[in-house]
Amino acid sequence: MQGIRPDNAVEYEFQVSEFPGKKVVAPWNRISSFTDSIQIRASGFPKMAYLGGYRAALGAALIVDVREVKRSRIISTAVIAWEPVQPEITSIYTSATLDQLFQQLQAPWLADQHPPGSFSSGVKIPSSNTNLVFTLQEGVFARNQIQYELTRNGKVHTAWRNNAYANSFVWLKDLPHGDYKIRIRYTAQPQQIAELSFEITRVWHETIAFRLLAAILSLVFVLLLLLFVRQRRKSRRAEINKSILQLELKALYAQLNPHFVFNALSSIQALINKQDIRAANAYLSDFARLTRDSLVHSQKNEIALHEEIQTLDTYLKLEKLRFGFSYNIKVEPGVNEYETNIPALLLQPLVENAVKHGVAGKEEAGHIELLINKSGHDMVIILKDNGEGITEKTSVSGLGLKLTRDRISLLNQIHPGRQINLAIQNTVPKGARLTLTFNQWFDEGTTDRR
Known part of the structure; x- marks a missing residue:
């Protein structure tokens, strides 16, 4: 610092602090160091006070105050800070x-x-x-x-x-x-x-259009490949098995009849018109899942009970959106729905019949309940609704009931030791109760029927 020399240094003292925060880096102290001959020659200035070297945190500045000792009057203040430099x-x-x-x-x-x-x-x-x-x-x-x-x-x-x-x-x-x-x-x-x-x-x-086209072409290729493989297979089943496949195909058509498809698409259109895009997307996704699951399951004689329940839940969810009824599916702890098989699509026509002839006209007051439990070695499935009950007209026009009875008759011929019984009765005061009993379904060697 200029002006402060060895002969007058005793008259001054200095302090170094950090800003912001006013943290004291060096407290008030007398000046005892001065520039040497090398610094004098390099700078061209006479000998002067040297206050030392100090560090400050990034973004902070150093404040150097010099004052007279006798009067405690600050005579000089200096601020040292980094110049802001930004990359370019x-x-x-x-x-x-x-x-x-x-x-x-x-x-x-x-x-x-x-x-x-x-x-x-x-x-x-x-x-x-x-x-x-x-x-x-x-x-x-x-x-x-x-x-x-x-x-x-x-x-x-x-x-x-x-x-x-x-x-x-x-x-x-x-x-x-x-x-x-x-x-x-x-x-x-x-x-x-x-x-x-x-x-x-x-x-x-990587464009969406290309990926969509590739997905469509891949799906078409897979479908054609599956169709080709299916056409090459020779029939190795007896006439009863062929009849079962034909009835399963009819049951599939009964599920996906044009009336249901029309109503489902109408419901989707109504949601779009109401600007409820989220609900429309959810409905469309469920409808596509139901269609896919039905097509896949129709190719199998038996599927896991869990898969059948998922398909029924999707179907009831779609119909609930149209009619407003409530439903409940309950599997008792004694039934392992993942290791227990069931004839594919056997329950679907019965559930659709409960919706169409039972609760469709009751709106929010309608209710359907599906209970699956174990009784000894038997599996018992109970389907109840609070509609008008089973009438003569329902029995005649109920295609689902007829298809189910025909399938059960053929299944009982193939597996005489595991008979399936269907009982239908009206309940009090209103409603219908369908009971499907799968006899000896949990015998040793048949529980895990995958």
Whole structure:
């Protein structure tokens, strides 16, 4: 500090504090050090007070106060702080222009430092590009001097990290498509950040249209392959088995009759007209799942009880949206629904009959209950509704009941030791109760019938 020499130094003292916070780094103290001959020759100034060297935290400043000892009057105040420095992105190099980057590294005076338009924010780069290099202003930096963060579609893709290269560039590789923002800072001044936005675009085989077309073609191919395999299979079953397959096909048509399909699509249209897109999507998804499950299950003689329950739940959920009734499916603890099999689609026509002829007209007052329990070695399934009950008209027009009775008759012929019985009765005051009894269904060797 000029003006303070060895002959007058006893008249002054100094203090060093940090700002913000006013943390005292060096308390009030007398001046005892001065510049030496080397510093005098280098600066050209006469001998003066030397107050020492001090450190401050990043982002902070040092305040040096000098005062007269006798009057305690501050005669000088100095503030020392870092000058804010922010990185500057000068260029962007891609896989197609890496040769220019190498030229810049080898002979900077010959390289094109600013490829036209390459460093403008919002630049679009195809995802076929595997290299992306951001160069900074001139300088060679250690790895821990530069840090960067990368966000993709508004979410952090790469959290703040030290640069991977000891040079003036950040090199990124193999980025998926999306909207990106790179943020670069010097480690010594983390509050000074340079930002640049860019987009990695999709290549043609990553577009939604292509993927949708590929999915459709794959589905068509699989369906054609399944049809081809099925056509090549020779029938090895007896006439009764052929009859069962025909009845199962009729049962499938009974489930997916045009009336049900029309009503389901009408319900979806009504939801769309009410702007209830979420409900419409949910309805459409359930309808597609029911259609798919029915087609898959119709190819099997038996399926797991759990699969049958899932199909029934999906169907009742769809019909509940139309008619407003409530329903309940309960499996007693004694029945393992995952290891117990049941003839495929056997319950579906009965449940549809309970909806169509039972609770369809009762709206929210309607209720259907399906109970599955174990009685000794038998499995008992009870289906109840609080509709008008089974009438003569219902018995005649109920295609589902007739198909179910026919299937049970044929199944009992194939498995005489495991008879299936169907009992139907009206309940008091209103409603119908259907009881399906699967005799000897849990005998040893038949419980896990997969």
